Amino acid sequence: MTAPKSVGRQPGEPFDPEGVAWTRVSPRLARARRVSLGIWLGLLALAAVVPLLALGLLVPTAVVGMVFAALGCWGQWVIGRQVRAWGYAERQDDLLVRRGILMRKLVVVPYGRMQYVDVDAGPLDRMFRIATVQLHTAAAATDARIPGLPPEEAARLRDRLASRGEAQLAGL
Amino acid sequence: MTGQPPSAVPEGAAASGQQASSADGQWHRTHPLSPVIRLWQVIVVVLYFLVQDVGQGMAQGEGGLPVQGDGAGFGGRSVAFGTLGLFLVLLVGGLLSGISWRMTRFRVSSEALELHSGVISRQQRRARLDRLQAVDVVQPFVARLVGLAKLKLEVAGGGDSKIELAFLREAEAQRLRNTLLARAAGLHYETEEAPQAPERQVLDVPTSRLLASLALSGSLVTAVLIMVGMVTTAVITRSTMVFGLTIPALLGVLLPTAGLLWGRFNLGFGFRVALSPDGVRLRHGLLEQRAQTLPPGRVQAVRVDQPLLWRGVDWWRVRVNVAGYVGATPSGADSENTLLPVGTRQDALAVLALVLPDLGELEVAGELGGGDAVRSTTGDAVRSTPQEVVEAGLTGTGSGGGFVNSPRPARWLDPLAWRRSGFRVTGNAVLLRRGRLLRQLDLLPHARIQSCGLAQGPLQRRLGLVSFALHSPPGPVTPGLPHLAEAVGARLLAEQIDRSRQARAQAGPERWMEASPNRLRRDEVPAQDGSPVLPEPSAQAEAPAQAETPAQAETPAQAETPPSPGVR
Known part of the structure; x- marks a missing residue:
């Protein structure tokens, strides 16, 4: 193993190109995801615990409850990190989107390649006042999705991307 | 109007x-x-x-x-x-x-x-x-x-x-x-x-070679092996139950294989490739006949690959991504995306030259180009011809032909092919080569790259590696490289974005015969000698000069706006 030790957290590493100022997504995304995770885990936990309780099995109930609680805590922690890792940057000619901690990803999309922009907001998203902006190119593999944007920022980004795309439009 | x-x-x-x-x-x-x-x-x-x-x-x-x-x-x-x-x-x-x-x-x-x-x-x-x-x-x-x-x-x-x-x-x-x-x-x-438009026949695929290529295909060999195995078991054990199971199992193996092979045969039958000013013409098909025309500049990515069993005869297959062509049909044949179902290396190079006529300067600016900044070789850059570069991409390993391959730590994750995985950047295109058993080489013109990306998993992170991907419209070509050194990947990404932007800015108009400096004529087959190698840079030099002659069928340069902008 000849892993370079120095490449830990210094600027200029592959997922942090030099001279790029990352904009983070709204922390409200973390809240929305935590709520959503809480609801799902809660329902699952209920479905598991209630029958056990009804059967009077106290020890298994406690164990299952603990497991779910641990899962919940771990999920909350992961969500926080994931949301903090998600970032985007508008450069002169392209948009950069970065995400992930364990599986890190970076995608660079030139504005001129953009075919259309989607803005999505589900019911939970609207409750937390966030929206998702997604950039589409002719390639399906382009995965430029930015969740957790405040609606004003989403609208601004959408218009800005559209106008930049138009200014630099190239054929396929 | x-x-x-x-x-x-x-x-x-x-x-x-x-x-x-x-x-x-x-x-x-x-x-x-x-x-x-x-x-x-x-x-x-x-x-x-x-x-x-x-x-x-x-x-x-x-x-x-x-x-x-x-x-x-x-x-x-x-x-x-x-x-x-x-x-x-x-x-x-x-x-x-x-x-x-x-x-x-x-x-x-x-x-x-x-x-x-x-x-x-x-x-x-x-x-x-x-x-x-x-x-x-x-x-x-x-x-x-x-x-x-x-x-x-x-x-x-x-x-x-x-x-x-x-x-x-x-x-x-x-x-x-x-x-x-x-x-x-x-x-x-x-x-x-x-x-x-007139056209010049470039090559055709003989039926005998097509049949031989099908006989050498992995799916047929696998099917035959399974069949032999099952029959042997049945004979050795002599149990009626095994016999009873063998027949439906054989059918289950044979029918899909037969369907697949039939699909490929149907597609490759009478395959002819021709060049015309309208683009590359492909004609093929046994029952359903197809005459395709791919205008210049519409090919988004090319893949040249070679299944293991074709290695002995040195046959290759060429497929392309074209926006709108859907890729593999359920029968398993890329009926629209195949540029050459099977051909010799010369054939493959000739077909490549049709859709990617010019690799451009072989020594490009930037640290990862043909220069040796990253590879720790001697100072004198290897002067190679386009054909050498492509052949190094087809069969080479290591840094031959100017390729930059995965670093040594990648051997832990990809012990077999890490010396094969590599890229080479030329003036007009980027070449990605991969695969030891199934050799493949992807070529993408800089101007056709949609977007780029990097990805890194936990193991790669420990080894200081990243995966690099280029995004192209849907099709059989999914260009990417599994493991590059972190620094190399990051620099390749940055440089590639730059190169793509410049190439797009210089790209010809979407109406390919309209008022571009090196205009083409529609009543004459593009000048290209029939030699099945990528043309030397000198061959390109004369193309614009020839286009100066007034063409019969041309309009004067139209004072029309280029393809109107609009986000579709």
Whole structure:
């Protein structure tokens, strides 16, 4: 193993190109995801615990409850990190989107390649006042999705991307 | 609409203008036989039952002629009911498709092809010709019997964006194709129709080689091995149960394999590649015949690959991504995306030269180009020819031909192919090579790259590696490299984005014969010697000079805006 030790957290590493100022997504995304995770885990936990309780099995109930609680805590922690890792940057000619901690990803999309922009907001998203902006190119593999944007920022980004795309439009 | 400018008319065009033209800007219908051809399978089934019914009825009628008993009467009535029912089905089907045919109209203007169709929900589709990606004339077997063909236009949209005119007379389909291509190229003829562009045959695939390539395909060999294994087991154990299981299992293995091989055979039969000013022409097919035209600059990515068993004979396969072509069909054959189903290395290089005529400067600026900044070799850069570069991509390992391959730590994650995985950047394209057992080389023109990305998993992170991906429209080519050194990957990403931007800015117009500095002529096959190697840089140098001569069929440079911007 000849892993370079120095490449830990210094600027200029592959997922942090030099001279790029990352904009983070709204922390409200973390809240929305935590709520959503809480609801799902809660329902699952209920479905598991209630029958056990009804059967009077106290020890298994406690164990299952603990497991779910641990899962919940771990999920909350992961969500926080994931949301903090998600970032985007508008450069002169392209948009950069970065995400992930364990599986890190970076995608660079030139504005001129953009075919259309989607803005999505589900019911939970609207409750937390966030929206998702997604950039589409002719390639399906382009995965430029930015969740957790405040609606004003989403609208601004959408218009800005559209106008930049138009200014630099190239054929396929 | 632009008025047709007074340009010189080629002699051939006047003659073809005499015939009824479907490109005159008026509404036209498809051929009246189209509904019949679309329904032919239903019709055959109905006829089959009908004949069987009538035959049975007659047999019964003859046998029981003297007896007017209940049995015979019942049989006769059931025949009548069956026949009636089938007739009704046929009638309703025929009526519906007849109405649908009546409601389908198309129109070709100088800018677009419009198709109106649908009975209950009407659909109007308008395809801009400057966005044209490919035009195919397809003849399914039955249509071929009656001399009809369908015309398929690809305009790059998401999903289902093609326009299909089914069916036209074959000659009409071809004339329409020529006109559409000429208009898409930005040419205007005084007559409504453009003459057929001349073409030069580049190569064809002999049927014997096609059959041999199928015999050497992995799926056939696997199927045979499984078969032999099962039969041997059955014979050795001599148990009836094993025998009983063997037959359905054999069928289960054989049928899909046979389907796959048949699909490939059908696709590759009579495969011919030709070059014309309209683009690359492909003709192929046994039952369903297809004549494809890929205009210049429409090929988004090329993959040259070689299955393990083709290595001994040095055969290669070439496939492309074209926006709008969907890729593999359920039968497993890339019927639209195949540029060469099987060919020698020379063939593959010749085909490559058609869609990627110029790799550009072999020594490019930037630290990861042909220079040796990253590789720790000696200072003198290796001077290699384009052919050497491509061949290093096909079979080479390590840093031969100027490739930059995965660093040593990658051997933990990819012990077999890490010395193969590598890239090479030239002036016009980026080459990605991969695979030790299944060798493959992807080539992408800089101007055609949609976006780029990096990805890194936890193991890669410990080893200081990243995966690099280039994004191309959907198709068989999914360009990417599994493991590069972190620093190399990051720099490649940054440089590639830059190079793509510059290449796009310099790219020719979407109407490829319109007012570009090195204009092409449509009445002459592009000058390219028949030698099956990538042309030397000197061959390109004379191309613009030749284009200075006034072309017959050209309009003066049109003062029209380039393809209008608009986010689709």
